[in-house]
Amino acid sequence: MIHEILTVGLLRCNCSVVADEASRDAIVTDPGDDISAILAILKKHNLRVSLIAVTHAHIDHIGGAHKLRDLTGAPVYMHADDAVLAANLDMQAAWLGIETPENPGIDRVAHEGDCLAFGACEAHVLHTPGHTPGSLSLYIPTEKKLIAGDTLFRGSIGRTDLPGGDAHRIANSIRGQLYTLPEDTTVIPGHGEETTIGREKFSNPFVRA
Numbered sequence: 772m773i774h775e776i777l778t779v780g781l782l783r784c785n786c787s788v789v790a791d792e793a794s795r796d797a798i799v800t801d802p803g804d805d806i807s808a809i810l811a812i813l814k815k816h817n818l819r820v821s822l823i824a825v826t827h828a829h830i831d832h833i834g835g836a837h838k839l840r841d842l843t844g845a846p847v848y849m850h851a852d853d854a855v856l857a858a859n860l861d862m863q864a865a866w867l868g869i870e871t872p873e874n875p876g877i878d879r880v881a882h883e884g885d886c887l888a889f890g891a892c893e894a895h896v897l898h899t900p901g902h903t904p905g906s907l908s909l910y911i912p913t914e915k916k917l918i919a920g921d922t923l924f925r926g927s928i929g930r931t932d933l934p935g936g937d938a939h940r941i942a943n944s945i946r947g948q949l950y951t952l953p954e955d956t957t958v959i960p961g962h963g964e965e966t967t968i969g970r971e972k973f974s975n976p977f978v979r980a
């Protein structure tokens with residue numbers, strides 16, 4: 772599997788391009804901004820985007836999704852519980868003092884347990900609410916990789932003080948959905964450095980196993 776991680780936008784969101792080497796089918800996660808850099812990665816590896824997966828509707832993760840869909844034709848995949856946040860992109864943009872990007876809407880509604888195929892590879896969808904109501908994490912079992920959005924970070928967890936956040940739900944999501952994955956799973960958080968499930972399970976100061 773091809774996997775490139777780019778940090779995009781003002782808040783340095785980790786955007787992933789994952790692709791199957793044989794078919795060149797790719798999924799792009801969290802294209803928050805810097806669409807030209809994402810397109811350059813796609814071109815470099817000769818990839819075709821089959822899905823734009825948004826882990827949650829914060830502007831730093833969803834901001835470039837409309838533009839990327841315009842340029843690639845790939846559908847936007849997101850959980851319906853974040854539709855309200857997506858409709859408030861103008862408010863989110865005002866907090867950051869940036870221009871309001873267009874709300875891409877949802878082309879394919881995400882559900883817990885969905886399996887996203889790209890060529891011979893697949894990602895399993897986990898609904899991990901708490902940072903936002905519709906937060907998703909994507910688990911790629913063959914690679915033991917987790918794209919965690921803003922649910923779990925190296926030594927931290929997603930903030931729950933923004934609209935739709937819920938401290939109790941995020942702890943339940945992390946314990947029930949993420950800490951149950953193999954301990955040697957590599958976690959690619961929405962921001963900052965990679966970690967592993969095992970490391971966070973035993974040392975994360977906010978949510979212990």
Ligand SMILES: [Zn+2]
Nearest residue numbers: 827829902921
């Ligand atoms: Zn967020």
Ligand SMILES: [Zn+2]
Nearest residue numbers: 829831921961
């Ligand atoms: Zn974020």
